[in-house]
Amino acid sequence: MLRIFLTFLLFFCLTSIGNARTINWLAHDFAPYYILNGQYQHQGRDESIIYLLEKQLPNITFNRMLIPSGKVIQELSNTSNNVCALSLYKNDYRKEHIYFTDESSTTGLSPSIAMHKRLAKALNIAESKEVSLLDLIQDKKLTLGISMSRSYGQEIDTLINSTPNIDLVIRPTRDSLASLTYMLNLKRIDILLGYPSEHYYLAKSMHFEENLTQHPLTESPALSYGFIGCTKNEQGAENIATLNKQLKVIKKTQAYNDLLMRWLPEHLRPLLQSRINSAK
Numbered sequence: 001m002l003r004i005f006l007t008f009l010l011f012f013c014l015t016s017i018g019n020a021r022t023i024n025w026l027a028h029d030f031a032p033y034y035i036l037n038g039q040y041q042h043q044g045r046d047e048s049i050i051y052l053l054e055k056q057l058p059n060i061t062f063n064r065m066l067i068p069s070g071k072v073i074q075e076l077s078n079t080s081n082n083v084c085a086l087s088l089y090k091n092d093y094r095k096e097h098i099y100f101t102d103e104s105s106t107t108g109l110s111p112s113i114a115m116h117k118r119l120a121k122a123l124n125i126a127e128s129k130e131v132s133l134l135d136l137i138q139d140k141k142l143t144l145g146i147s148m149s150r151s152y153g154q155e156i157d158t159l160i161n162s163t164p165n166i167d168l169v170i171r172p173t174r175d176s177l178a179s180l181t182y183m184l185n186l187k188r189i190d191i192l193l194g195y196p197s198e199h200y201y202l203a204k205s206m207h208f209e210e211n212l213t214q215h216p217l218t219e220s221p222a223l224s225y226g227f228i229g230c231t232k233n234e235q236g237a238e239n240i241a242t243l244n245k246q247l248k249v250i251k252k253t254q255a256y257n258d259l260l261m262r263w264l265p266e267h268l269r270p271l272l273q274s275r276i277n278s279a280k
Contacts, residue, residue, distance in 0.1 A: 028069040032201035032263035087226030110220035114199040142190035145180040148172040197263040
């Protein structure tokens, strides 16, 4: 009798372990979305949103898997995996290979330019004012810094590639944006293209955020959306359904809203909030 009981107990335990639900999250070293070390460790926007989802799903184990950012889509597209990633752009090609949530996981301002405050003052550009990238690089002949092999959206990419005789500085290294931010502070370039949260985080980390400012671009969409993507298999479909439901819950909380603003310069926070409200 005891042997039968122990056999049943072992079977029950193994079944429970086998049925335990796990979501494997792909994370990568890309501040301020994931901050792996330093003063602001674990205060990244995306990793913090994953933590909010984890608190909503106490019966599911969340594993974090650190991989190079360039391999995220490759890992997600491999149907032998069971992984998910936050804050991805959706397009038709990716949707053929990856399941995506209908609900966005992150909302932020689209690519902007950073410049030295003294230059903004000289050009009479008010804080938070939208500016035209074409006007800055073509008419005002400002030197533009960009990271190599990075897309900033179809309109801006086309603008940069089709505008003749622009003064362009391209950095190919892994830490290109940090290098360009350093150059911007030293006035070796005039303007820097990227996302405002990235600009602000890097300037803050280098302790010269008071010298630089960010401005939205007239050529960029009002908002930039990211979605959760999971492997396109049976487990991925189940994960997407669960996460889509929980995104609807956390997006109603103040904690989620605060995370969207965490690494945005203060003068742009009202703009993001007003655009989010208008989009609802």
